[in-house]
Amino acid sequence: MNVDLFEKIPNNVNLSADKRLQRALEQWLPNYLSWWREMGPEGFQEDSIYLRTAVSVEPDGWAHFNYVKMPEYRWGIFLEPKQEGRTIGFGDHYGQPAWQDVPGEYRTPLRRIIVTQGDTEPASVEQQRRLGHSAPSLYDLRNLFQVNVEEGRHLWAMVYLLHSYFGKDGREEAEAMLERRSGDSDKPRILGAFNEPIVNWLDFFMFTMFTDRDGKFQLYSLAESGFDPLARTCRFMLTEEAHHMFVGETGVDRVVQRAAELMLQSGSDDPEAVRKLGGVPLDMLQRHLNLWFSVSEDLFGSEISSNAADFFASGLKGRYKEAQYEDHIALDKHYDLPVPGEDGRLASTSVPLRNAMNEVLRDQYVADCQRAVDKWNRTIERVLGERGAAHRLRLPHRRFHRNIGAYSMAAGYHFDPDGNPITAAEFAAQRGRWLPGPEDRAYLQEIQKPVLEPGKIAGWVAPPARGINGQPFEFEYVRHGT
């Protein structure tokens, strides 16, 4: 697996051997760069950022750290090495050799999966483009940009697949990736959460915690794909994804820690006391958690989905770590799902397992999110002792505030954070208590003034336990104007 780092497009796919493909990608490159300049991080494009760049696909030592101006980042195409003799691990083609080319009968759904995955990557960059102006520290600013450039690389990963395996319509899809815009009413991004505004750093930490974590589970499912180039691409993307989720999980943890410290300092349990000291009160944090967890759950699709059944049957998309299961065919099992009936009451329905694959994946996601919430609660208890027990954070029920699937508000269903059915009027009456509102946004904007001096940090978030790549927190992670 040689990595060609000095090519115009760094890669380990021997791009220079395929002149047509190389030319097509080199034509897409300037369009990508114009998109990056227009929609990428605003106001920091000429700064030198301490970034890691992929230089190999080996598990240890793929990353190289250096000061880079973002538009000069070495976005490249990296696939995990091919495993000789790999076979399809699930579905109707179980045990057959993995496909090195697109199987004709699955071309359309496969392209659709790749386009949906690819679309999320630039969308997240667009959503986050103004956050640099309110960064709490250079450490956080650098992490934001690291996430942004890697999401840009993930777009490259999907565009490579579209260009090399889908001909003319693949190239058209690659162009369209640069034309849709997050939140745009005419040309929105494909999936709901990627059109939600990310206006402050609490949103950002929640997004990288909950929405990038959907990415983790989707990429793991696609890493099982019978279409081998997609599987190999996603496996390498997962190594980058780990850092994104670290940024989110520890980011929320640091905001929680600071809130608890301010509660200790004030001696009061009133959220108002934390506000007086410039922190993020835990009830406000809970509202953001409720929002981003629920919109991210929607990303798993409907609980009962014939798309999911078809993706599994045809070997395009497997389950999270498919090897953990004994039965890879999943034809004669069922999944019991409580579904609201006409009267709004929940009744258990037996769903053929293949049609419940979105829910199977969501189960694993919810468990992973719960693990992080437990960790944040331990932080509260560490700072506040027994007093912390009254201030625990929690995941809302998966039926709460849904826009896709069996519990969708669009279909007229509403649930409280415990998952109990309620009326639309009851939901509307509690909305401000359960979800962030204009007042929360105004307050966060007020406290989130940029802190861009090395070693300094804003008052609403605790410093990280350690710096990046063995550097101290005081390190100059971003050199402004150089």
Ligand code: BYC
């Ligand atoms: N918003 O059976 P259904 C990441 C549509 S994140 C809007 O429910 P299905 C990242 C659906 O398209 C990972 N529309 O869903 C994170 C369908 O439309 P049609 C991204 C939605 O197909 C942070 C209809 O509703 N990767 O990498 O089983 C930063 C009914 O379909 C939504 C992937 O998503 C929604 N939330 O599952 C950067 C993997 N949900 O057919 C990056 C690829 C559903 O009526 N995607 N719809 O027009 C998939 O596997 C599937 O498309 C989904 C949906 C799991 C998303």
Ligand code: FE
């Ligand atoms: Fe990504």
Ligand code: FE
């Ligand atoms: Fe990510």
